[in-house]
Amino acid sequence: MSEEEAYEFVKGTLKEERIIPYKEDELEIIKSIEQCINCGICINHCPVVAGVGVDQFSGPRSIAVELSRSPPEFWTTGDKVYLCTGCGTCREVCPQSVNIPEIVNMIRARIFEHRPDLVPKELHKVLETIHAHEKAFAPWDDPEDKIDSRDMRLERLGLPLVDIESKESADVLFYPGCQAEEMAQEVKEAAKVILKRFDVNFAVLDELSCCGLPARLIGDEKTARELNTSLKEKIKSLGVKMLVTTCAGCTSNISDIAVRDNWDIPIYHMIEYLIEHIGIDRLQAEMASDTSATKITIHEPCHLIKHTSRQILDYAVEILQAIPNVEVITSSARDSCCGGGGMVAYHAPSVAKSVVGINLAAIDATSASRVVTPCPLCTATLEDNLYRSGIPIDVDDLTVFIATHLSME
Amino acid sequence: MEHEYDLAVIGGGIAGLVAGTIASESGLKTILIRKGRGATSYSSGAIDILGNLVESQFPLSPIDALSTTGVIRSTHPYVILGISENNREVHTELIVQRVKDSVKWLQRNLDGLCAEFTGALDQAMEAITVLGTTKPTCFVQKTMDMGNLVKDHDDSNLLFVDIVGHPDFNGRLAARTYAEFQRYADKPVKRVSSCSITITPFGKPYNISSVEVARHLDHSGLPKEALSELRKNIENTGATHVALPPVMGIESANTVLQEIAELGVHPFEVLSFPPSVPGMRLQQSLDAMYLESGGQMIVGHEVVGYDSADDRVSRIIAKSPHRKMKISATSTILATGKFIGGGIKGTESGFKESIFNLDTVDLNYNPTDDLRPQKLTDRVNVQYEGHAVFSVGVPVDRYFRPINYDSQVVYENVFAAGSVLAGYNYLVEKSGLGVGLTTGYTTGLNAMKYIKEEL
Ligand SMILES: Cc1cc2nc3c(=O)[nH]c(=O)nc-3n(C[C@H](O)[C@H](O)[C@H](O)COP(=O)(O)OP(=O)(O)OC[C@H]3O[C@@H](n4cnc5c(N)ncnc54)[C@H](O)[C@@H]3O)c2cc1C
Numbered sequence: 001m002s003e004e005e006a007y008e009f010v011k012g013t014l015k016e017e018r019i020i021p022y023k024e025d026e027l028e029i030i031k032s033i034e035q036c037i038n039c040g041i042c043i044n045h046c047p048v049v050a051g052v053g054v055d056q057f058s059g060p061r062s063i064a065v066e067l068s069r070s071p072p073e074f075w076t077t078g079d080k081v082y083l084c085t086g087c088g089t090c091r092e093v094c095p096q097s098v099n100i101p102e103i104v105n106m107i108r109a110r111i112f113e114h115r116p117d118l119v120p121k122e123l124h125k126v127l128e129t130i131h132a133h134e135k136a137f138a139p140w141d142d143p144e145d146k147i148d149s150r151d152m153r154l155e156r157l158g159l160p161l162v163d164i165e166s167k168e169s170a171d172v173l174f175y176p177g178c179q180a181e182e183m184a185q186e187v188k189e190a191a192k193v194i195l196k197r198f199d200v201n202f203a204v205l206d207e208l209s210c211c212g213l214p215a216r217l218i219g220d221e222k223t224a225r226e227l228n229t230s231l232k233e234k235i236k237s238l239g240v241k242m243l244v245t246t247c248a249g250c251t252s253n254i255s256d257i258a259v260r261d262n263w264d265i266p267i268y269h270m271i272e273y274l275i276e277h278i279g280i281d282r283l284q285a286e287m288a289s290d291t292s293a294t295k296i297t298i299h300e301p302c303h304l305i306k307h308t309s310r311q312i313l314d315y316a317v318e319i320l321q322a323i324p325n326v327e328v329i330t331s332s333a334r335d336s337c338c339g340g341g342g343m344v345a346y347h348a349p350s351v352a353k354s355v356v357g358i359n360l361a362a363i364d365a366t367s368a369s370r371v372v373t374p375c376p377l378c379t380a381t382l383e384d385n386l387y388r389s390g391i392p393i394d395v396d397d398l399t400v401f402i403a404t405h406l407s408m409e
Numbered sequence: 410m411e412h413e414y415d416l417a418v419i420g421g422g423i424a425g426l427v428a429g430t431i432a433s434e435s436g437l438k439t440i441l442i443r444k445g446r447g448a449t450s451y452s453s454g455a456i457d458i459l460g461n462l463v464e465s466q467f468p469l470s471p472i473d474a475l476s477t478t479g480v481i482r483s484t485h486p487y488v489i490l491g492i493s494e495n496n497r498e499v500h501t502e503l504i505v506q507r508v509k510d511s512v513k514w515l516q517r518n519l520d521g522l523c524a525e526f527t528g529a530l531d532q533a534m535e536a537i538t539v540l541g542t543t544k545p546t547c548f549v550q551k552t553m554d555m556g557n558l559v560k561d562h563d564d565s566n567l568l569f570v571d572i573v574g575h576p577d578f579n580g581r582l583a584a585r586t587y588a589e590f591q592r593y594a595d596k597p598v599k600r601v602s603s604c605s606i607t608i609t610p611f612g613k614p615y616n617i618s619s620v621e622v623a624r625h626l627d628h629s630g631l632p633k634e635a636l637s638e639l640r641k642n643i644e645n646t647g648a649t650h651v652a653l654p655p656v657m658g659i660e661s662a663n664t665v666l667q668e669i670a671e672l673g674v675h676p677f678e679v680l681s682f683p684p685s686v687p688g689m690r691l692q693q694s695l696d697a698m699y700l701e702s703g704g705q706m707i708v709g710h711e712v713v714g715y716d717s718a719d720d721r722v723s724r725i726i727a728k729s730p731h732r733k734m735k736i737s738a739t740s741t742i743l744a745t746g747k748f749i750g751g752g753i754k755g756t757e758s759g760f761k762e763s764i765f766n767l768d769t770v771d772l773n774y775n776p777t778d779d780l781r782p783q784k785l786t787d788r789v790n791v792q793y794e795g796h797a798v799f800s801v802g803v804p805v806d807r808y809f810r811p812i813n814y815d816s817q818v819v820y821e822n823v824f825a826a827g828s829v830l831a832g833y834n835y836l837v838e839k840s841g842l843g844v845g846l847t848t849g850y851t852t853g854l855n856a857m858k859y860i861k862e863e864l
C-alpha cells in the first residue's frame with residue numbers, strides 16, 4: 001500500500017472508530033490544552049464548581065487533564081461537559097491561558113456526532129427550531145402579535161419606533177441577534193433609536209439568521225458553520241463596512257468567525273461603537289438632564305468581558321457615568337456568570353439556578369434599584385431569577401437604558 | 410484607540426500589584442495588565458523573606474540572612490536593593506532597611522483584609538505544611554499563626570484535624586510526619602494526634618474541594634456538628650493547639666477560628682498546596698489594595714508586542730480573546746513572573762524573556778540564552794542548592810532596569826520586579842514573595858522618580 005493509499009484507508013476508518021480529525025482552526029485550542037500544568041487555580045474560580053461542587057461538575061481542571069483526553073470515548077464525559085456554562089472564567093485566571101470553553105465545544109461536537117442520544121434532549125429541541133427557522137427562537141405564530149408586543153414594549157419605555165428608510169449603501173449593519181429580534185424587541189428598537197440619533201447610516205437584515213453560537217454550544221458544528229456561511233453571504237451582499245450588535249454572545253461569536261472566515265469587517269458591540277465612533281462627548285450632549293436619580297449596578301456579560309475584552313465594560317461604565325443623575329454601585333459578583341451561558345439552563349435548570357444564586361445575593365446586597373447589563377440574554381436571565389426570588393430590583397439592557405435616557409429631540 | 414498612562418505595569422502578581430499601588434497612591438495614572446494568575450495565587454499562605462541562603466547550609470533568621478547576602482553574592486535582588494545612591498556600594502543596613510520599609514508598608518495595606526499577616530523579621534518561623542513537614546518562613550497569614558506551640562513545647566499538645574472526604578489534607582498522615590519530625594526538633598512538642606470532622610458543602614461527605622469548604626464556611630459558618638466533633642476530640646486528647654487545613658474560609662477564616670478558640674485551644678491553619686485558598690486570599694487582598702489606590706486594572710489581556718524609539722518603550726500592545734489595546738506609558742514595569750507567570754520561557758534553544766526578548770542569565774549572571782533548560786536541572790536528585798533553572802531571569806542595573814549581556818540598560822524607562830529577575834533561587838532560599846514585595850516596592854518608587862525626571 002502506498003503512503004497515499006494508507007492515508008485514505010485510515011481516513012475511511014475514522015468514522016467507524018468514532019474519531020473526528022481536528023480542523024486547521026482547532027489546532028491552537030488543542031495546543032493550549034497541552035499546556036495545562038494541573039495547578040487547579042481554575043477550580044477556585046469556576047462559577048459552576050462554586051454553585052454545585054466538584055462532585056457534580058468536576059470542573060475546568062478535570063476538563064483539561066481528563067475529559068479532553070479520552071478520544072474516541074468523549075461520550076463518557078457528556079454528563080459533565082454539558083454543565084459548563086462556557087463563561088471563560090477558567091481561561092482568564094489560568095496561568096497558561098488553557099482554552100477550556102473552546103475545548104468543551106469541541107468535545108460536545110464529538111459527542112453530538114457519534115452519540116447524539118447522549119446530548120440532552122432539550123438541546124435537540126432547540127436545534128429543531130434552529131433548523132426550521134435559522135433562529136434560536138421560533139417566530140411568532142401571528143406576526144401581528146409580534147408587532148403588538150413590540151409596540152407595547154416601546155410604549156412602556158416611552159421610545160419611538162424608528163423606520164429605516166433606505167438601506168442602500170449603509171455603512172453599518174445593526175445585528176440584534178435572535179433574542180432581541182424575537183423576544184427582547186425593545187433592545188433592537190432602542191439600538192435603532194440610538195443609531196438614528198447620531199445620524200448613523202445603518203441597515204438591518206430583512207431576514208435575520210442566527211450567528212450560530214447556540215448550535216456550536218450544543219455541539220452541532222455542521223449547523224453552526226452553515227449558519228456562519230449564510231450570515232457572511234447576507235452581510236457581504238449588503239456591502240456594509242462594519243457590524244454593530246447589542247448582544248454579548250453575538251459580539252464574541254461573530255468576532256471569532258469573522259476572523260476565522262475572513263469577513264474583513266470589524267465587529268463591535270454597541271458600547272464600543274458609541275465610545276470609539278460616536279465619542280463620549282457627543283453622547284453626553286444628547287443625554288437628558290431631567291431624569292430622576294437612579295442607583296444602578298452593572299452585570300458584566302461573560303461573552304463581553306471574558307470572551308471579547310474587559311475594556312468594553314470600562315467603556316460601559318464611562319457611558320453610564322456620563323448620564324446625569326445615575327449613580328453606579330459595584331456588586332461583588334458583577335463579573336460572575338449569570339448561569340445563562342453554555343445552553344445549561346435548557347437542560348439543567350437547577351445547575352443554572354445555583355450559578356445565578358451567587359449574582360442574586362450580591363445584587364441584593366447593593367443599594368441599587370436597577371441592574372443594567374449590555375446583553376439581552378443576561379437581562380432575561382437576571383430578570384427572571386430576581387423576580388422568582390422575590391427581589392424587587394429591575395433589570396435593563398444597557399442599550400435600552402441609554403436610549404431611554406436620551407433627551408427629547 | 411490609544412490609551413495613555415504615566416505607568417503601565419505588566420503582570421499582576423505580588424510584584425506588579427505592589428509596584429502599581431506605590432505609583433498610583435502617589436497620584437500617577439497607572440494601568441496594570443494581567444493575562445492570568447501567576448505564582449502569587451499558588452503561594453501557600455507564608456510570605457518568605459529569606460529562609461536559607463544557598464551557600465549557608467543552615468537556617469538563619471531573615472535579618473541575619475539578609476545581612477549575609479551582600480557578602481556572598483552581588484547579583485541577588487536583595488543586594489541590588491542595598492546599593493547606595495552616593496557611593497554605589499552595597500550597604501547591608503540599606504538592604505535591611507528597604508526590606509523593613511516594604512514589609513511595614515504591605516502590613517499596613519493588608520490590615521483588615523483576608524490576607525492580613527503576622528510575624529517578625531528577626532525571627533525565623535518553622536511553619537507546618539499540609540504534609541506535616543515544616544518550612545522556614547517569616548510571615549504567615551493571621552489564620553496560620555501557631556501561637557506558642559513551639560515556645561511552650563513542653564506543654565503543647567497538637568491535634569491535626571481534617572475534613573471527611575476532603576482529599577487535600579490528611580490529618581493522620583500529617584500528624585505522623587510531624588511526630589516523626591519531633592524526634593529531631595530542638596523543642597519537640599509533647600503530644601501529636603489527629604481526628605476528622607464533617608463539613609459537607611453540598612450535602613455529601615466525599616469528593617470535596619478546598620474552595621468549596623472555604624466558601625461554605627464564609628457563607629454558613631462552622632456547622633454545629635463539626636464544632637461538637639471538635640470539642641469531643643479536644644477533650645479526649647487534651648489538645649492545646651489545633652492544626653486545620655488551610656480552607657477555613659476565604660473572607661471569614663478569622664471568625665471561624667475564633668469560634669474554635671472558644672473551645673480553649675489555639676487553632677491555626679497549616680500551609681497550603683495549590684490550588685491554594687490562602688493564595689487566593691493573598692491575590693484577592695493585593696488586588697483590592699491596588700484598586701483602592703485608584704489604579705486601573707485590565708485582566709484577561711496579554712501583552713504581545715511593543716514599539717520602541719530612542720531606547721525607550723513608547724507603547725505596549727495587549728491582546729484579549731478578540732480585541733487589541735494600545736497603551737502608551739511614560740514608564741513600564743515588567744512584573745511577569747518566571748515560568749508559571751510566563752515572564753521567562755525556556756525552550757529547546759534556550760531561555761528568553763517573553764515580551765521584550767531580553768537577555769536572560771542565571772544565579773551568577775551567566776548567559777542562559779542558548780542553554781537547554783534540562784542542563785540547569787539535576788535529573789538524579791535534588792541538591793541542596795536546588796535546580797539552577799529556578800534562578801534564571803533577567804539581569805538588571807541598580808535601578809532594576811534590564812540590562813543586556815554587555816551590561817547596557819536596554820530601555821531607560823523599563824523596570825523589572827519579582828520573579829522575572831535573575832540572581833536568586835526562591836525555591837531553596839525561601840524568598841519568593843519577599844523578593845516580589847521588595848522589588849515591586851522599589852521599582853514602583855524608581856519608575857515614579859523616572860516619570861518625575863528625578864532618576
Ligand atoms: C507552588 C508555589 C508555592 C509557593 N509558595 C510560596 C510561599 O509560600 N511563600 C513565598 O514567599 N513564596 C512562594 N512561592 C514563590 C512566590 O509565589 C513567587 O516567587 C512570587 O509570587 C512571584 O511573584 P511575581 O509577582 O513576580 O510573579 P507572578 O505571581 O507569577 O505574577 C506574574 C504575573 O504576570 C502576568 N503576565 C505574565 N506575562 C504576561 C503578559 N505577557 N501580559 C500580561 N500579563 C502577563 C501573569 O499572568 C501573572 O499575573 C511559591 C511558588 C509556587 C510556584
Ligand code: SF4
Pocket residue numbers: 045046047048049059060063083084085086087088089090091100101
Ligand atoms: S468555562 Fe466557566 S463554567 Fe466552564 S469550566 Fe470554565 S469556569 Fe467553569
Ligand code: SF4
Pocket residue numbers: 035036037038039040041042043060061064090093094095096097098
Ligand atoms: S487549566 Fe489552567 S488553571 Fe486549570 S489546572 Fe490547567 S493550567 Fe491550571
